[in-house]
Amino acid sequence: VEILYVSKVCRNYNYVPCRVGFVWEEEKYEDGIKWKFLEHKGPYFPPEYQTLPDDVKFYYNGKPVKLSLPAEEVALFFAQMMDHEYTTKEVFRNNFFRDWRKEMTLEERQLIMDLNKCDFGELHAMHKQKVEARKNLSKEEKLVNKEANQKIVDEYGCCVLDHHRERIGNFKIEPPGLFRGRGDHPKQGMLKKRIQPEDVIINCSKDSRIPEPPAGHRWKEVRHDNTVTWLASWTENVQGSCKYVMLNANSKLKGEKDWEKYEVARKLKTCVDAIRAQYQEDLKSKQMGTRQRAVALYFIDKLALRAGNEKEEGETADTVGCCSLRVEHITLHDTLDGQKCVVEFDFLGKDCIRYYNKVPVIKRVFKNLKLFMENKQEGDDLFDRLNTQMLNKHLSSLMPGLTAKVFRTYNASITLQQQLKELRNMKDNVAEKLLSYNRANRAVAILCNHQRAPPKTFEQSMANLQAKIDSRKEQLDLAKKELKQAKKEAKGSSDNKLLMSKAVQRCEEQLLKMEVQATDREENKQIALSTSKLNYLDPRISVAWCKNMEVQLDKIYNKTLRDKFAWAIDMTEHDFVF
DNA sequence: TCCCCAACTTAGCACCATTAGG
DNA sequence: CCTAATGGTGCTAAGTTGGGGA
Numbered sequence: 001v002e003i004l005y006v007s008k009v010c011r012n013y014n015y016v017p018c019r020v021g022f023v024w025e026e027e028k029y030e031d032g033i034k035w036k037f038l039e040h041k042g043p044y045f046p047p048e049y050q051t052l053p054d055d056v057k058f059y060y061n062g063k064p065v066k067l068s069l070p071a072e073e074v075a076l077f078f079a080q081m082m083d084h085e086y087t088t089k090e091v092f093r094n095n096f097f098r099d100w101r102k103e104m105t106l107e108e109r110q111l112i113m114d115l116n117k118c119d120f121g122e123l124h125a126m127h128k129q130k131v132e133a134r135k136n137l138s139k140e141e142k143l144v145n146k147e148a149n150q151k152i153v154d155e156y157g158c159c160v161l162d163h164h165r166e167r168i169g170n171f172k173i174e175p176p177g178l179f180r181g182r183g184d185h186p187k188q189g190m191l192k193k194r195i196q197p198e199d200v201i202i203n204c205s206k207d208s209r210i211p212e213p214p215a216g217h218r219w220k221e222v223r224h225d226n227t228v229t230w231l232a233s234w235t236e237n238v239q240g241s242c243k244y245v246m247l248n249a250n251s252k253l254k255g256e257k258d259w260e261k262y263e264v265a266r267k268l269k270t271c272v273d274a275i276r277a278q279y280q281e282d283l284k285s286k287q288m289g290t291r292q293r294a295v296a297l298y299f300i301d302k303l304a305l306r307a308g309n310e311k312e313e314g315e316t317a318d319t320v321g322c323c324s325l326r327v328e329h330i331t332l333h334d335t336l337d338g339q340k341c342v343v344e345f346d347f348l349g350k351d352c353i354r355y356y357n358k359v360p361v362i363k364r365v366f367k368n369l370k371l372f373m374e375n376k377q378e379g380d381d382l383f384d385r386l387n388t389q390m391l392n393k394h395l396s397s398l399m400p401g402l403t404a405k406v407f408r409t410y411n412a413s414i415t416l417q418q419q420l421k422e423l424r425n426m427k428d429n430v431a432e433k434l435l436s437y438n439r440a441n442r443a444v445a446i447l448c449n450h451q452r453a454p455p456k457t458f459e460q461s462m463a464n465l466q467a468k469i470d471s472r473k474e475q476l477d478l479a480k481k482e483l484k485q486a487k488k489e490a491k492g493s494s495d496n497k498l499l500m501s502k503a504v505q506r507c508e509e510q511l512l513k514m515e516v517q518a519t520d521r522e523e524n525k526q527i528a529l530s531t532s533k534l535n536y537l538d539p540r541i542s543v544a545w546c547k548n549m550e551v552q553l554d555k556i557y558n559k560t561l562r563d564k565f566a567w568a569i570d571m572t573e574h575d576f577v578f
Numbered sequence: 579t580c581c582c583c584a585a586c587t588t589a590g591c592a593c594c595a596t597t598a599g600g
Numbered sequence: 601c602c603t604a605a606t607g608g609t610g611c612t613a614a615g616t617t618g619g620g621g622a
Contacts (some may be wrong), residue, residue: 135594142595154612174612182590182613230586236612242584243612257586306588316614350615351589388579390618405587405616452590461605468599528590530608535588558608 032227034253038204040159040168042211042219043232043245044152045197048174049073056126059119060112060370070103074191077178079123081084084179087536092189095177099191158246159231160208167248168231181236183317183352190238199234229253239315249304250563259567261396262538265409271399272410276301283364289385293394295368296322296383300407303359304447306350307388307404322404323391325382327373332366333358341366353451412444412536417578419443422543429509431516433549435543437556438520444532452528462521467515476507533561540576541569549572 029036051072058075059063067075078087078096086092104112109266112118117497137145156171174196179187197217203468204210206224213219220234232245247254268275279301299322308321320329329347336342339360349355361369372382388404395402419440428436455461483500537543539557543565546553553562562569 151620170611171613172611185613230585233584239613244585246586260590261587309616311615319614321615351613353590353593388616389618404619450589455606457605466603531589560608 035161035226036205036231037162037208038159038226038231039208040204040211040231041156042202042213043200044156045195045214046173046577049194052076052123052126056122058123059121059321061117062119065108065111067548068108070104071100071105071108071175072099074188075101075118075120076123076127077176077191079120079550080127081178082120082124086178089188091184091186092178095187096191099189103191122224127316142371161247161253164252166251166253169246169248171231171245174236174243175235181317183315183319183348186314187238187316195234195235201233203228203231203233232481243523249560250566255564255567258564261409262413262540265406265538267399268402268406268410269414269578272301275398280364283368289390291368292372292383292386293391295365296386296391297374297395298361298365300404301411303345303357304408304411304449306408307391309388312467317348317352319350319352321349323383323386323388326378327376327382328378330369330382332369332373343568344371349449353449355449408448409536409538412448412532413538413541413578415444415447416440416537420541424549426549429512429514430551433551434555435516435520437545437551440527441529441533441537442523442527444537445527445529448532448536450531451526454525458525462518465514465518465521469511469518472507472511472514476504476511479504479507504510534564538578539565540572541578543568544574544576547572 015297019469036294049069049072051069058067059065078100081087087096093115101109105425159168173195174192177192179185179190179192181188197213198220200219201221201223202211202219203223203225205226210222211219213557230244230246233242235241236243248259249255275297279294279297282290285291285294300307306321308313308324310324320326325347329345331344331346333342333344334340336344336358341363342358342360343366345355345357347355356448369382372384376384379565392403395404395406420437423436423440425432425436479500483497483504486497486500539561542556543553545551546556557565
């Protein structure tokens with residue numbers, strides 16, 4: 001019997017799916033319970049380290065040294081990264097060398113004292129050769145690999161959660177290697193150790209088949225906690241944080257959570273005016289803390305800044321969000337470029353992505369900022385009477401479920417909806433409609449500061465495209481001339497002329513398509529659209545747009561996104577309003 | 579009240595498979 | 601049909617949030 005997926009999501013919307021077979025009525029669990037039955041095979045472990053072939057040698061101070069297995073494995077991690085800028089950085093090298101020496105035998109440690117005297121050349125060459133060989137595999141060999149991988153996915157990549165077979169998101173244990181933090185990370189280059197089954201906690205239901213640990217091993221623990229969604233977890237040694245094996249985004253559990261997130265954001269829409277009025281009022285408060293909260297909220301709402309938790313100094317790169325802004329991150333301009341009360345932001349945010357923005361603000365915010373900056377110096381918190389807990393506590397009192405990040409979701413989604421409405425033109429062809437969609441998406445990405453490194457081949461590929469446009473233009477001119485000539489001289493059959501005018505038309509269409517593509521690509525040089533599409537934009541806005549504009553959904557959502565947003569695709573009609 | 583941690587979402591990058599175009 | 605470019609996918613780091621304990 002086919003069991004259909006009818007989630008709480010759908011039922012809340014009185015959605016009735018087309019019935020193929022028996023429809024399972026989901027139970028609604030009491031608060032905090034995530035599942036009643038969970039069965040899986042445990043995580044998949046990376047292969048054990050294989051020692052180097054005899055002809056590949058490591059040299060210290062010009063002399064070949066046969067390293068012990070653990071030391072050799074870590075040496076290879078470094079050798080594999082030698083084309084990367086990381087390995088030239090002082091911090092990276094120092095951290096690596098310190099941790100590498102910990103893996104050495106006493107003898108090795110006494111010999112190998114200086115990283116600069118280490119020659120990983122042969123190890124590096126071997127690695128490059130392996131990469132090359134993998135690239136040059138025949139079609140058949142690649143297919144064999146693909147099938148082997150699929151087998152692993154089938155066995156370890158799926159689980160049964162309640163009545164559904166679900167895909168797992170990350171069922172593979174992270175292989176050992178050198179830690180690659182983002183930006184100026186004080187721990188970059190440290191050894192990320194190999195995870196053993198003895199490090200792994202398994203979570204599943206009591207009445208399921210408990211996963212077998214790999215031969216000769218045992219699990220750290222097997223627990224049956226149905227108030228959490230993870231299937232396995234371990235503690236990572238570099239930062240000491242927990243890592244989890246969790247479900248794929250297309251699972252029912254994740255889908256419902258996602259839907260809930262957007263419903264909270266939609267609820268904010270109904271009370272955002274009142275909340276804005278409230279913080280405008282709070283800007284005048286006698287309490288310094290309240291004023292700071294109001295200014296922070298103004299930034300979070302207007303600029304979609306992140307909450308900004310405090311971070312432990314020296315443990316991570318120096319990045320900030322709203323509440324953790326320091327005085328050096330903003331500059332106040334009474335007037336700038338003809339605008340009054342301009343705040344210039346310049347700081348590193350999540351993933352060390354730079355946030356740079358000059359924003360005119362209302363007078364009262366500007367005056368408060370001046371006040372907050374008085375008698376402070378570089379390194380001092382801008383909001384010294386505020387943190388994220390206080391902010392979120394206040395927000396949840398204004399609306400149940402409201403936190404700082406809801407503003408990002410709300411402002412992203414509402415911006416997309418507004419932009420799509422403004423750019424809407426039914427007369428556009430599909431390419432132009434898609435350009436409009438991307439531009440709306442881009443407005444959101446800019447708001448949320450979702451950046452990317454310009455693709456390495458960007459200039460070249462832009463030039464290539466331009467060359468193609470130019471040659472197509474010439475071709476079009478030629479085709480037009482020929483057609484004109486033929487008409488003038490009344491030569492050639494009418495069939496032929498029809499053919500010629502068709503060719504002109506096709507040429508024009510292709511040219512337009514390429515020009516639109518060039519515009520889109522240029523505008524998108526440093527902007528990442530995917531993050532907002534995946535995490536901030538209520539998919540129902542996009543699904544409804546497609547229906548209204550008569551654009552195929554797969555033009556804007558790939559397979560992964562269509563799977564993730566299956567709930568939205570199912571329930572959304574053309575008249576959906578965020 | 580503060581602090582810390584568990585649990586979960588959000589993030590950019592590297593690499594790979596697919597596909598458009600020559 | 602082959603190659604280069606591109607979009608898709610996997611990976612894992614880096615955030616947010618809420619709750620529990622000192």
